[in-house]
Amino acid sequence: MQDFDFPHWADAQCQQVEQALAAWVGIGAPAGLGDAMRYAVLDGGKRLRPLLALAAAQAVGGNAAAALRAACAVELIHAYSLVHDDMPCMDNDVLRRGKPTVHIAFGQAQALLAGDALQAQAFELLTPDVADAPGVPAAMQADLCRILARAAGAQGMAGGQAIDLASVGQPLTEAQLRRMHRLKTGALLEASVLLGAACGQADAQALAALHAYAQALGLAFQVVDDVLDVVADAATLGKTPGKDAANDKPTYVALLGLDGAQALAQDLLAQACAALQASGLADTRALLALARQVVGRSH
Amino acid sequence: MQDFDFPHWADAQCQQVEQALAAWVGIGAPAGLGDAMRYAVLDGGKRLRPLLALAAAQAVGGNAAAALRAACAVELIHAYSLVHDDMPCMDNDVLRRGKPTVHIAFGQAQALLAGDALQAQAFELLTPDVADAPGVPAAMQADLCRILARAAGAQGMAGGQAIDLASVGQPLTEAQLRRMHRLKTGALLEASVLLGAACGQADAQALAALHAYAQALGLAFQVVDDVLDVVADAATLGKTPGKDAANDKPTYVALLGLDGAQALAQDLLAQACAALQASGLADTRALLALARQVVGRSH
Numbered sequence: 001m002q003d004f005d006f007p008h009w010a011d012a013q014c015q016q017v018e019q020a021l022a023a024w025v026g027i028g029a030p031a032g033l034g035d036a037m038r039y040a041v042l043d044g045g046k047r048l049r050p051l052l053a054l055a056a057a058q059a060v061g062g063n064a065a066a067a068l069r070a071a072c073a074v075e076l077i078h079a080y081s082l083v084h085d086d087m088p089c090m091d092n093d094v095l096r097r098g099k100p101t102v103h104i105a106f107g108q109a110q111a112l113l114a115g116d117a118l119q120a121q122a123f124e125l126l127t128p129d130v131a132d133a134p135g136v137p138a139a140m141q142a143d144l145c146r147i148l149a150r151a152a153g154a155q156g157m158a159g160g161q162a163i164d165l166a167s168v169g170q171p172l173t174e175a176q177l178r179r180m181h182r183l184k185t186g187a188l189l190e191a192s193v194l195l196g197a198a199c200g201q202a203d204a205q206a207l208a209a210l211h212a213y214a215q216a217l218g219l220a221f222q223v224v225d226d227v228l229d230v231v232a233d234a235a236t237l238g239k240t241p242g243k244d245a246a247n248d249k250p251t252y253v254a255l256l257g258l259d260g261a262q263a264l265a266q267d268l269l270a271q272a273c274a275a276l277q278a279s280g281l282a283d284t285r286a287l288l289a290l291a292r293q294v295v296g297r298s299h
Numbered sequence: 300m301q302d303f304d305f306p307h308w309a310d311a312q313c314q315q316v317e318q319a320l321a322a323w324v325g326i327g328a329p330a331g332l333g334d335a336m337r338y339a340v341l342d343g344g345k346r347l348r349p350l351l352a353l354a355a356a357q358a359v360g361g362n363a364a365a366a367l368r369a370a371c372a373v374e375l376i377h378a379y380s381l382v383h384d385d386m387p388c389m390d391n392d393v394l395r396r397g398k399p400t401v402h403i404a405f406g407q408a409q410a411l412l413a414g415d416a417l418q419a420q421a422f423e424l425l426t427p428d429v430a431d432a433p434g435v436p437a438a439m440q441a442d443l444c445r446i447l448a449r450a451a452g453a454q455g456m457a458g459g460q461a462i463d464l465a466s467v468g469q470p471l472t473e474a475q476l477r478r479m480h481r482l483k484t485g486a487l488l489e490a491s492v493l494l495g496a497a498c499g500q501a502d503a504q505a506l507a508a509l510h511a512y513a514q515a516l517g518l519a520f521q522v523v524d525d526v527l528d529v530v531a532d533a534a535t536l537g538k539t540p541g542k543d544a545a546n547d548k549p550t551y552v553a554l555l556g557l558d559g560a561q562a563l564a565q566d567l568l569a570q571a572c573a574a575l576q577a578s579g580l581a582d583t584r585a586l587l588a589l590a591r592q593v594v595g596r597s598h
Contacts, residue, residue, distance in 0.1 A: 029453030030482070033461035037453060084415060089386075089407035108388035109464050112411070113457050116383060116418065120452030123422050127445035138438035145444045146426035153419030154328030154336060158412050162332035165408050183329070 006289035010051060013071075017050045018042070020072050024125060029117065036106040036114035037121070041079045044097040048294065049074045049192040052217075055286035056196025056210060059279075063199045065135040070144050070195040073122040077152045078188060080118035083111050085161070122148060143198045151191030160184025164249070172250040178219065180250075185225075186218030193217075193287075202281075209279030213272045213287060220268035221294050226251040227261050232298065269295040305588035309350060312370075316349045317341070319371050323424060328416065335405040335413035336420070340378045343396040347593065348373045348491040351516075354585035355495025355509060358578075362498045364434040369443050369494035372421040376451045377487060379417035382410050384460070421447060442497045450490030459483025463548070471549040477518065479549075484524075485517030492516075492586075501580075508578030512571045512586060519567035520593050525550040526560050531597065568594040 025041045026034030050071035057067030086093040086101040087108060094104050103111035126144045128136060150156055160183025167180060193214035197207060230253050252261040272291040276284040325336030349370035356366035385392040385400040386407060393403050402410035425443045427435060449455055459482025466479060492513035496506060529552050551560040571590040575583040 026453055029461070030458045031461040031465040033453055033458055080415075084411055087388075087411065089411060110461065112383055112386065112388060113461050113464070116379075116414070116451075117453040117457035117461075119415065119418050120448050120455075120457060123444055123448035124452055127441050127448060129445070138441040141441035141444070142426050142437040145422055145440070146428070149419050149422035149426060152415075153423055154325055154332055154416040156419075158416035158419060159329045159332055162328070162330040162409065162412050162416075165412070166330040 004285040004289070006286065006293075009286055010289075013051055013054045014047050016068060017047055017054075017071055017075070020068055021075065024072060025076070025121065026117070032106070032110060033113055033117060036102055036110045037118055039105060040083045040102050040114055040118065041076065044099065045075070045079070046297075047075065048221075048290070049078050049188060051290055052189065052192035052214075052287070053196040055290055056193045057199040058196075059210070059281045059284050059287060060197050060200030060202040060206065062196060063135055063140065065133050066140055066144065066199040067196055069125045069128065069133065069136065070148075070199060071192075073125045073144070073148055074188060074192045074195055076118045076122040076125070077148065077157070080115040080122075081152075081157055081161075081188075083115040083118070087111060090161075090165075119152065122152075140198065144195055147191050147194050147198060151187040151194075156183055156187035156191070157185075160187065167250055170250065172255070174255055177250055177252065177255060181219060181222040182215070185222045186215065189218035189221060190214040206279050206281050209275045209281070210287075212275035213279070213291070216268045216271040216275065217291050217294055220265050220272065220291070223252045223261050223265045223268065224295055224297065226253045227258065227265065228298070229253075230258060265295050303584040303588070305585065305592075308585055309588075312350055312353045313346050315367060316346055316353075316370055316374070319367055320374065323371060324375070324420065325413075325416070331405065331409060332412055332416060335401055335409045336417055338404060339382045339401050339413055339417065340375065343398065344374070344378070345596075346374065347520075347589070348377050348487060350589055351488065351491035351513075351586070352495040354589055355492045356498040357495075358509075358580045358583050358586060359496050359499030359501040359505065361495060362434055362439065364432050365439055365443065365498040366495055368424045368427065368432065368435065369447075369498060370491075372424045372443070372447055373487060373491045373494055375417045375421040375424070376447065376456070379414040379421075380451075380456055380460075380487075382414040382417070386410060389460075389464075418451065421451075439497065443494055446490050446493050446497060450486040450493075455482055455486035455490070456484075459486065466549055469549065471554070473554055476549055476551065476554060480518060480521040481514070484521045485514065488517035488520060489513035505578050505580050508574045508580070509586075511574035512578070512590070515567045515570040515574065516590050516593055519564050519571065519590070522551045522560050522564045522567065523594055523596065525552045526557065526564065527597070528552070529557060564594050 021041055026037030029037060053071040053074055054067055082096060083102045085091050086096055087103050093101055102114060123145055126148065127141050160180055163180040164184055193210050197210050252264065256264060269291055273288060276288055320340055324340045325333030328336060352370040352373055353366055381395060382401045384390050385395055386402050392400055401413060422444055425447065426440050459479055462479040463483055492509050496509050551563065555563060568590055572587060575587055
């Protein structure tokens with residue numbers, strides 16, 4: 001197990017994802033829409049969700065063609081959510097990953113459409129013609145669409161954003177905050193792992209363990225996000241820091257204090273690691289390294 | 300063939316669709332999101348797309364459970380597009396089907412999220428668990444997702460909207476106008492028919508004929524829309540008339556004159572009827588009646 005070179009693995013996976021996204025996103029879209037879609041997706045982002053999907057697929061010995069499509073599809077859902085989230089009627093952000101947000105660069109109408117089109121393209125990527133992707137069976141396509149649609153929708157990411165909207169200026173309990181983030185950020189991170197698992201034949205024990213891993217990781221991601229919003233500066237973060245406090249949004253730091261939030265992140269990392277050990281899967285090194293990266297990141 | 304009672308058929312189908320939508324849309328969505336989704340979808344609309352899907356499914360002897368899901372899914376895509384289209388950064392409409400638009404009733408942020416969640420739910424409806432819909436095979440689920448995603452995305456409806464945005468104030472040729480509407484409105488109407496067909500086993504001849512029917516009908520729908528925007532009043536139309544001219548949007552009436560546009564609509568109706576006659580399908584009466592309704596409608 002000592003010889004696993006995570007940076008090398010992650011670079012190779014990311015390269016594959018970047019190439020696939022560059023080959024697929026917004027191609028053939030008319031009237032500037034493709035430009036806005038590509039601007040939103042390419043050359044930016046940590047590709048955490050694709051890496052989770054690919055790591056989970058490898059852990060279960062999954063279909064590589066399906067896993068690459070799943071990895072890109074979940075990234076498109078993530079990218080569309082950022083485009084819409086940044087719009088003036090939502091968070092009204094002008095900077096994202098150090099660049100002007102899509103609605104600043106392309107106008108609000110095009111940003112709205114680009115987000116909508118990215119969501120649709122996620123499901124296009126999951127349902128290739130047999131001629132385009134002979135290795136992705138129809139039953140697997142249906143499973144992938146089911147997982148992604150649920151995670152993106154009203155009982156997943158979009159629902160979490162609605163709770164977030166409603167919670168501005170409201171004191172939340174830790175349970176309420178957990179529920180909000182489980183939907184808003186957690187659902188799609190969790191789906192990334194489940195999508196990867198659906199590319200192979202995981203048994204019930206492995207699936208349950210991957211589920212527990214993904215839930216702990218999803219929550220840890222948000223806790224660390226809240227911590228970084230307080231301690232990082234704009235250059236490191238690539239976006240405007242301190243916005244949550246300024247917008248009176250409930251955060252783990254507000255609820256638990258900075259030390260308490262950091263301790264919770266470490267506790268969740270331990271839970272994620274324990275889940276992987278209980279999975280019965282032979283090689284979960286990439287998943288383990290990803291969990292460590294999520295908790296240790298500085299942006 | 301004389302004994303087909305279209306109003307009776309359409310009423311029965313609509314009732315089934317309304318019940319299914321009421322049972323499914325936005326259920327379990329948190330924080331007011333479900334209310335906004337249901338407001339956008341229920342008790343409104345002519346349900347033309349669901350009726351096309353159900354009529355096509357019946358013409359090919361399709362799976363009824365799959366057809367009902369497809370009918371509702373395409374309506375959710377249509378409904379989400381209207382919610383986003385009405386927003387201030389797009390058409391800035393305050394009335395839709397005689398009611399305040401979603402962003403007026405629920406605010407822009409919730410309208411944005413409701414549209415996003417409706418698109419996701421369309422794909423959720425197409426990918427039920429086997430336990431929920433044992434009669435919808437996985438391969439059919441994948442086909443339905445493929446058809447709907449392409450029709451909704453950048454090379455379908457969203458792409459058409461981008462062309463529409465870019466075309467304001469620009470004189471278009473008839474070919475350019477046709478391309479815009481083929482994507483903006485036509486793609487989803489066409490998909491409605493193809494979704495229905497995908498619920499059964501249509502041969503190549505029938506599929507090609509249904510495709511030709513759907514294309515003619517999709518274009519006819521838009522031509523009639525342009526005509527109604529000029530000749531109808533707000534009470535009949537259920538939305539603000541004269542907006543296209545006021546916004547300097549290209550229309551068939553501007554291009555061909557009122558008489559020319561009306562003649563084109565009749566010509567497209569004849570094409571749709573001819574396609575059905577060439578389909579080799581035993582019973583296309585509902586599809587025929589729907590084409591006549593589209594061209595003869597007053598709102």
